[in-house]
Amino acid sequence: MTEPRHRAIFWVDIAGSSALSRTDLDRHNARAGMYRALRRAFRRARLPWYIYGNRFGRHREDRGDGLFCLVPPSVPKNRLVAALPALESALEDYNRDAPEGAVIRLRVALHAGEVHFDPEGVSGNAMDYTARLLDAPEFKTSFAGSGSYLGVIASDWFYKNVINQNPKHQFGQYSLTVVTVRGAGAPEAYVRLFPRSAPPAEGPWRLPVPPRPVRAAVALAVLAVPLTAAPGEAPVAACAAPPVQVKVRVSTEKEAIVRGLALEFERDTRGPDGCRRADVNVVSASYPGGAREALHQGWLTRDPKEVLDEADVWLPDSSLEVEQVREALRRNRIGTVRLEAREPVATSRLVLAVPAAMADDLGLSGHTVAWDDVLGWPGRGYSFGRASPRASSVGLVATVALYQAALGTSILNESALTRGDAASRLHTVEQAIAREDDDPGKLLCAMRESPPDGELRRTALLVSEKSLIDYRGNAPLGSGGCGPGGPSAQPELRPFYAGNGMPLFDHPFVTITRAQPPAAARQRVIDAFHRRLRQPDAQARLKDAGYRDASGTTTARQDAIPSLLPGLDLTEKVHDEPLLDAWNKARKSARVLFAVDVSRSMAAPFPHIGGDRVSAAADAIGLARPLMGVRDQIGLWEFADGIGDGDGDHRSLVAVGPPDPERIEHLTGRLGDLASTGRAPGLLPAVRAAVREMRKDDADPDETTRAVIMLAHGAGSGPGAAEAAALAEELSSGDPVRVYVVAFHPESCAAGLDRVTQAAGGACYEIDGMTAMRRALDGIAAGLWGTPP
Structure with a gap:
């Protein structure tokens, strides 16, 4: 039995699933x-649905008539509550066309x-x-008589600590109920x-979605529906046809400026009769960057229920994001979606x-720095802040830039990200990240509000x-959540x-086509x-909003931004899956x-060091210690048969804890004191005790x-193969604890230690000199922070 772990619980049940009126096909x-409705709701609430990694992370379990x-x-518990309206909407969309026996009504419990x-x-x-x-x-009784498609029951704790703390959750819609719970009174x-939502009122752009049999009639009737004029304009009596609708997904950063340009474009499409010929619907992508997330958004789905998304x-x-999605489409064998990247509408740079x-303090002047110097800043007590590469295209590009500099290569593929000491180099970079958010705007908001002596000022x-x-x-800073600052209220940031x-950032214009190409009018x-977006007046508007134009030039508003520095094209230089796997580890x-x-x-004696194997082991720990960052922890034991209290096989010399100067000084002293004894080894009992301690x-x-x-x-240092097994x-x-063994005897791994270490997710290394010792340490670093061997 493992140690318990705190988890939020979202339990769903289909009401009446076993009713005799349902056929197996209905079920x-x-x-x-x-499942379709839940995936959609989770996606919109930014909740994890797909499970990666070990079983102690996200966990989902099917229960036949629920899950x-x-x-x-x-993951914030607020998101579980935020998923509920989206779930109700998804159920309504499904039930609208479902046969009577397959209608879904869900009960949800939150705890x-x-x-x-x-x-x-x-x-x-x-x-x-x-x-x-x-x-x-x-x-169950109140839900059965309600006619609702979705009913939710929240425990007292969940309501008071999550739902009732956020007005967005409409906590007034929840009613206090005393329930009968077996074993809990x-x-x-x-x-x-x-x-259930009332059908939307008929209007020029948003008609109710009728059942399939009557959609043809609605399609004919829509030709006679009057159009509504823009605010301040005279109403149009009637239009021969509705405007052609085009849906545009944009990054959160560009949403405001593109929406304004789209409205102007719509007005410019009016004909002599005053009717618009185009309706451009601009929405921001909920997961900018990250091919996995993009694949499971509605705009790349193969699910016909999600066609409106x-x-x-x-x-x-x-364009790095475009490459991500193309690769994911190939990997998932989705041949019905094609992306065509056209000329960019703007440009920008990472800064x-x-x-x-x-x-x-760093003596920086002008606008340029060398990456070698930048990577040395953490050694001088400074840090980096970056958005997550899974949640933000800016975070993705920032991660690429740091990793290219740390590894000294422009190509980030699996080989570059895993060879040699790559794992330890990347771990060093990640240990220097003092702040990581899902949105760059949040980073800047935090900086804007940071106290003068705060960590962000460094x-x-x-x-x-x-x-x-x-x-x-x-x-105001995008979705970062903070409004305008003032010159005296925020620290100055220099580019x-x-x-x-x-x-x-090349900001391409990408058209998405599917199995059926778009109609000629939509094209x-x-x-x-x-x-329109590439015309001079639109380009000037984009520059006024803070972008460079498509050719890379800046405006007077960008006087602190040098226009002549080159921009590095990352296309075809980054392999998405290996990069994100390396980052995650x-x-x-x-x-x-x-x-x-x-x-x-x-x-x-151990070759080439002028000392014995104990001294070589102490030297190895000295070599390994710089691989660890400020968020890591380190401890030290010595072991031999009967060396500990009560004839135990181990003795703690330095308790596991952060590598602060005091602990490192203590560790260095204890390493210098290590010496061989005349006792028997006792390796396997020490492994067992160490793992139990770490758990x-x-x-x-x-x-x-x-x-x-x-x-x-x-x-030869343990009882034999039986105990190893x-x-x-x-x-x-x-609970997972990796075990690594660095063995001085040449036949150690095959004698049973391989079996022990592999069972614990680690590895066994045999060494005959310091070169082999360094290779072993590189392999261990890869196992801890890179790709496991």
Whole structure:
């Protein structure tokens, strides 16, 4: 049984799934519809649906007529509540066309608590309580008589600590209900029954979506519906046809300016009769950047229920995002979607926004810096801030720039990201990231509001020129959540660029076509809108908004931004999957316990160092320590048979903790004191004890990698293959702790240590000199922060 982990619980059940009136086909369609609606709701609420990594992270389990999802503390619980209106809307869309036997009405229970994980699934009082809330007779009765498609019951704790704390959750719509819960008496809970939405009023642009049999009639009738004029204009009596609708997805950063240009474009399409010929619907992508997320948005779905979410045009910030999606389409064998990138509508650059006081301390002048110097800033006590590469195109490009500089290569493919000491170099970069947000605007908001002595005043932010211009102009900052600042209220940020150029945001105009090409009328509108965005007046508007024009020139408003520095094109230089895998591993912190064998076998001399194996082990730890960053933790044991208290096999020399100067000084002293004893080795008992010790902490395995690194004689130092097999079985279950063995004997790994380390997700290395020792340390670093061997 593992240590319990706190999880938010979202439990769903199809009401009346087992009704005799339903056929097996009805049940199949209802289940498919439920999953489709939930995926859509989770996507819109920015909740994780697809499960990556180990079983202690996101967890979803099918229950036949429902399912439950467990969400880790790293995901805000507010998002579970935010998903509910989207879920109700998705159910209405599904039920509108569903046959009577496949109509879905969902009951949802919300709770949070401690959950136990085991190889078969999950358990715990919190799970039992949520299931019983879902089945509470009072809730089921009120829902059955309501006619609602969605009913929600929230535990008292969840309502008071999550729902009731945010007015956006419409907490007044929840009613206090005393329910009957087996084993818990009559606790209080809060119930909300979502009313069905009234059909939208008929109008020129948004007609109700009728059942399939009558859509043809509606299509004919729409020709006679009068159009509504823009505000301040005389109404139009009648139009021969509705305007051609084109949906445009844009990055959050460009939404406001593109929306304004689209409205002007619509007005310009009016004919002599006053009727608009085009209706350009501009919406921002909820997940800019990140091919995985983009694939599961409606505009790339193959699900016919999501057709209204499909886009005709995509305006991302970078062609790097287009490459991401194209690769993901190939990988997922989606041949029905094609992306065509046309000439860009604007350009911009990545920029290092450095607080003025920090720039003065570093002696920076002008606008250019060298990447080698930038990577040295953390050694002088400074940090970086960056948006997440999964959630932001700016964060993706910033990560690429840092990784290219750290590895000394312009090509970031699997080979470059995993070879040699790449893992430790990237980990060093990630350890210097003091602030990471899902939106660059939040970084700048935090800087705007930071106190004079705050950590951010010693942090260089990697953002786009556009965002920095907005910041310097005291403008609101995108979706960052903060309004205008003032010259005295925010620190000055100075722009700096690498002398050889900074990555380019080329802002392409991308058309999205599917199996059936767009109708000729829609294609003409798309072509005309592209031409409109590239006309001189539109280009001037984009420059006024903080962008460079398509040719790369700036305006007077951008006087702090040098126009002549080159922009680096990243297309065909970055492989998406290897990059994001490397980032995900390199950003993790590591909690590492080193354990040194001080048995009699370790008294043998070690080549080229003029000392014995114990001294070589101490030197190895000295070499490994600089690989660890400020968020990592380190500890030290020595082990040999009977060396500890009560004839134990180990002794703690330095408790596991942050590598602060005091602990490092203590560790260095204890390494110098290590010496071989005349005792037997006792390797496998020490491994077992070390793993049990590391499992005592409550570190989230999604955020922290726990590892035990044994430096030992190796073969012949344990009871034999039988105990190795038993230990391997023990290590393969329970909380994950990786085990690495650096063995001095040449036949150690094959003698059983391979089996032990592989069962724990680690590796065994045999060494015969310091060159092999360094290779082993590189392999361990790759396992902790890079690609496991």
